[in-house]
Amino acid sequence: MSETTFPQALEISAKALEPLIAIEILREHGSALAEESRSVLERVSRGDGTGDLFNVRVDVSRLIWTANSEEFKRWSENALRYCVVRQASFPMLQRLFKTTRERVKQIRDETNSQPPPPRFFSAIDESTRHQIYLSWMQFNQEFEREADRWFMLGQKYPTMPLNVLETIVSLDVSGGSK
Numbered sequence: 001m002s003e004t005t006f007p008q009a010l011e012i013s014a015k016a017l018e019p020l021i022a023i024e025i026l027r028e029h030g031s032a033l034a035e036e037s038r039s040v041l042e043r044v045s046r047g048d049g050t051g052d053l054f055n056v057r058v059d060v061s062r063l064i065w066t067a068n069s070e071e072f073k074r075w076s077e078n079a080l081r082y083c084v085v086r087q088a089s090f091p092m093l094q095r096l097f098k099t100t101r102e103r104v105k106q107i108r109d110e111t112n113s114q115p116p117p118p119r120f121f122s123a124i125d126e127s128t129r130h131q132i133y134l135s136w137m138q139f140n141q142e143f144e145r146e147a148d149r150w151f152m153l154g155q156k157y158p159t160m161p162l163n164v165l166e167t168i169v170s171l172d173v174s175g176g177s178k
Contacts, residue, residue: 019045079147081107086154087116087161096147116163124160129168132157136169 022044030038080097084107093099108115124132135156139149153165 019047076147079151081111082151082154083147083162084108085111085113087114087163088150089116089163089166092150092162092166096150116161119163119167124164124168129171132165132168133171
């Protein structure tokens with residue numbers, strides 16, 4: 001997911017905003033303004049402005065934060081669903097997504113997914129296990145989020161459940177625990 005950089009503030013010049021701005025300035029600071037300034041603002045508040053009196057600076061940081069938050073929520077939900085369908089272990093799902101067993105069961109029911117099988121990997125030859133481990137190490141360097149790494153590993157080995165892949169990558173190349 002590429003990240004777009006936005007300015008924290010935008011400058012807007014719009015005739016439609018002038019009356020609203022003038023009303024707000026009069027409400028907040030009208031008594032402290034010189035008579036001439038107050039007169040101009042009152043005229044503008046009635047819609048008699050020129051369209052170029054104000055250059056408004058709008059703080060959009062909260063809007064950006066909200067949009068990013070919503071995007072992250074959608075990403076998290078999709079990633080959780082993927083991992084459930086690909087038979088990730090509950091401890092992995094809980095670690096990655098802070099989810100509950102009830103939520104995992106709900107997703108399994110919605111997607112007709114099976115729970116993870118036993119973690120037997122002895123049928124997987126040593127060469128394949130080594131390739132899986134090397135892929136994992138590569139994804140560790142390429143992706144910041146662990147869930148992205150599991151997604152990529154799952155894509156590379158689509159016939160293996162994530163809980164089996166998790167067992168393999170938790171072993172070091174010599175076969176001992178990491």
